[in-house]
Amino acid sequence: MIEKIKVGYQGVEGAFSQEAMIQYFGEGIGAQNYKTFEDVFIAVKNGEVECGVLPIENSTTGSINLVYDLLEKYNLFIVGEVCIRIIQNLIGNKDARLEDIKEIYSHPQGFEQSKKFIDSLGEIKHINYHNTALSVKYVKDSNSLEKGAIGSKRACEINDLKILKENINDNLDNKTRFIIVESCIKNSLANNKITVGVKLKHEVGSLYKILGEFYKRGINLTKIESRPVGDGTFSYNFYIDLEGNLSDSNLKEALSQIRLGVEKLKIYGTYKKCEIR
Numbered sequence: 001m002i003e004k005i006k007v008g009y010q011g012v013e014g015a016f017s018q019e020a021m022i023q024y025f026g027e028g029i030g031a032q033n034y035k036t037f038e039d040v041f042i043a044v045k046n047g048e049v050e051c052g053v054l055p056i057e058n059s060t061t062g063s064i065n066l067v068y069d070l071l072e073k074y075n076l077f078i079v080g081e082v083c084i085r086i087i088q089n090l091i092g093n094k095d096a097r098l099e100d101i102k103e104i105y106s107h108p109q110g111f112e113q114s115k116k117f118i119d120s121l122g123e124i125k126h127i128n129y130h131n132t133a134l135s136v137k138y139v140k141d142s143n144s145l146e147k148g149a150i151g152s153k154r155a156c157e158i159n160d161l162k163i164l165k166e167n168i169n170d171n172l173d174n175k176t177r178f179i180i181v182e183s184c185i186k187n188s189l190a191n192n193k194i195t196v197g198v199k200l201k202h203e204v205g206s207l208y209k210i211l212g213e214f215y216k217r218g219i220n221l222t223k224i225e226s227r228p229v230g231d232g233t234f235s236y237n238f239y240i241d242l243e244g245n246l247s248d249s250n251l252k253e254a255l256s257q258i259r260l261g262v263e264k265l266k267i268y269g270t271y272k273k274c275e276i277r
Contacts, residue, residue: 006030006051008040011063014155014250015133016086021053022071024082035130037066041074043239044183047110051079057177058086060170061112067268069229069241071181071268078269080180089175090165091136091156094158096145098164103127106150114150117168132268136161160224177274185269187246193222193273194246196255199264207238210258212244217250 007029009017021031032049034040040052056067059273071078089111092101103125104111104118110132111118112255116127129135135149140159156163183264214221223241228234244251259265 004230006032006049008032008034008052009052010034010037010040011131011133011139012272014152015131016084016137016152016176017053017055017178018133019132019144019152019154020055020082020176022244023084024080024178024180028056034225035063037043038070038145039138041070041076041181043216044076044181045067045074047183051182052076053082053182055176056081057176058109058178059173059177063172063225064109065225065227067179068225068237069230072197072227072237075250076181077184077185077267078179078271079186080271081177081181081274082219083175083177085174086176087153087167088150088169089153089156089163090114090117090148090168091115091139091151091159092148092164093139093143094160094162096148096162096164096215096241100145101148102157104148105129105138106149106185107131107135109132110135111152114144115166116170119166148177149207165250179269180271185267186271187270189247191244191245191270191272192243194242194244194270195268196240196242196249197264197266197268198240198258198262199235200238201261201263202235206261209261213254213257217254219244219251219254237264243273 009021011017043049044052053062054067076108133155136151136155139147139149200246220243225239226236251261
């Protein structure tokens, strides 16, 4: 069954999203790469692929806010998650030396995750690129000894380049959590994590009240993220990750009570919590 599924991811071969896809689905999966996160959402929405793999949170730099916004825009659902260890490396062409590098290309997250090392290099240009794997490919295509990229060992090997400095993360225990999105929600008794979204009323204590409904019923919240609605009213959607299953009576009670006191309540996904290795 899995071999028949076609999965979309952002980036080119060697991207961390591809690594996450392989870890979740295994080798041999049918895959299609796309240039942007939004392209992946559009492909799932239009049925070009059955599901998409997208990064949503890094343990060092926090949430990828655009992915939350796209979840809402395209009305897709989270059906799984996977966490992978991110090891960033400075990569150059085969004859390059560390001291030759004058420009470094990377996705902004790569720069953020490796800030201490990059700053230690002194006056070097930092140039934002679509993602780390594309940055590595660009350095290869440039054939320049003065250009380097931040990327994975896999991307380096695919492009037949050289690691000039390995494991340049600020945090040696650097991980990224990826979500699997589909057009329909999927529930199973094996699922133990849920993502819900709420739009609050402009009332004193509105957030306190909904958090209290979870607290009173012993429901553990693992993450809260706020994103502007974007309608000019300074209103916010709150995305809440919590532990449990939709069939749990305490969770049903909590959501029923919360629904009465908010402008909007939506379940964005029910899935199995990933193992953090």
